[in-house]
Amino acid sequence: MKRNIVIATLTAAALVTGGTVAAFAAGDDEATATRRQANTSAQVTAAEAIAAALKHTPGKALSADLDDDGADVWEVTVVKGDGSGYEVRIAPDTGKVLGTQRDTEDDHDADDRAELAAVKGAHTDAREAALAAAAKGTVTEVGLDDDNGTVAWSADTVKDGRQGEWKVAPDSGKVTQDRDDDA
Template sequence: MKRNIVIATLTAAALATGGTVAAFAAGHDDATATQRQANTSVRSAAEAIAATLRHTPGTALSAGLDDDGADAWEVTVVKGDGTEYDVRVAPDSGKVLGAQRDTDDDKDAEDRAELAAVKGAHTDAREAALAAAAKGTVTEVGLDDDNGTVAWSVDTAKDGKHSEWKVALDSGKVTQDRDDDGDKA
């Protein structure tokens, strides 16, 4: 019964934010608990981006769990005029904790190319996080320019293992990231 309530709650929350969520009611309770935990965390990444864009409209360029122990998502947004904002979002509630304009004006050619690529993209940062959700708990999503090809780079954690994924800007297709030697990153 409790599992059905959790599944219904997750599904309703995902639909309310325009997202999707996978919930598995069959199988061993430990396995379904792990699946729910991963989906709840990934959904939080997507919700952090959605909350940020409601607070600070623009284009999300990245989102990641704060690594300084402050327990918050940091989302970078660029507005139409090119100004960037760093927004902090509580991972449990989706509440915006604060927003600060990024005054770093050293936009290089790579930054401009990434911004141009994402403006014409069919897949945004939130959709990239949701697409990679099947691979594990999303801990970070951002743009990556690899030899002139811009894609979303998504870091996940699953069973203590960290993996990196590329999500195509045009199709949303998820592939495992490979280093220069062809090994999994």
């Protein structure tokens, strides 16, 4: 998922291991790409991780990320009604809550306020966006993305060893391919 970084050129590299071919965008080192691919075997889906996080910490889910730093956990960001943010860690094999940490680094800038407003007015939440994107592959990350003032859900998927990036409209749940990285 883009994190406010404009990628001028994307290249694909194929990693052949045991007859499995996996394509990864430039910028992922081999170890990170291999972990991301391995994490797609998680038994708990993004939608299930979000549901577990919200059951534990009620609020609005803003994102879910299948952590690829070797910790092998879902990290779900939840914002409560008072604006306080929390990271809820979910086991990818059982769906159990492993811990919750308050996000004290949230700066609530204009982009953050726009994203929160978009979530409040949306017909589609993060769980529904993950469910919609799951038709395109195994969802490894879902969250809000603000491109040129337009807020939409963004989802990363893996299917048949290939990564995909998708936009999910907050009002309709319509899934389209994310072509913003082509610029």
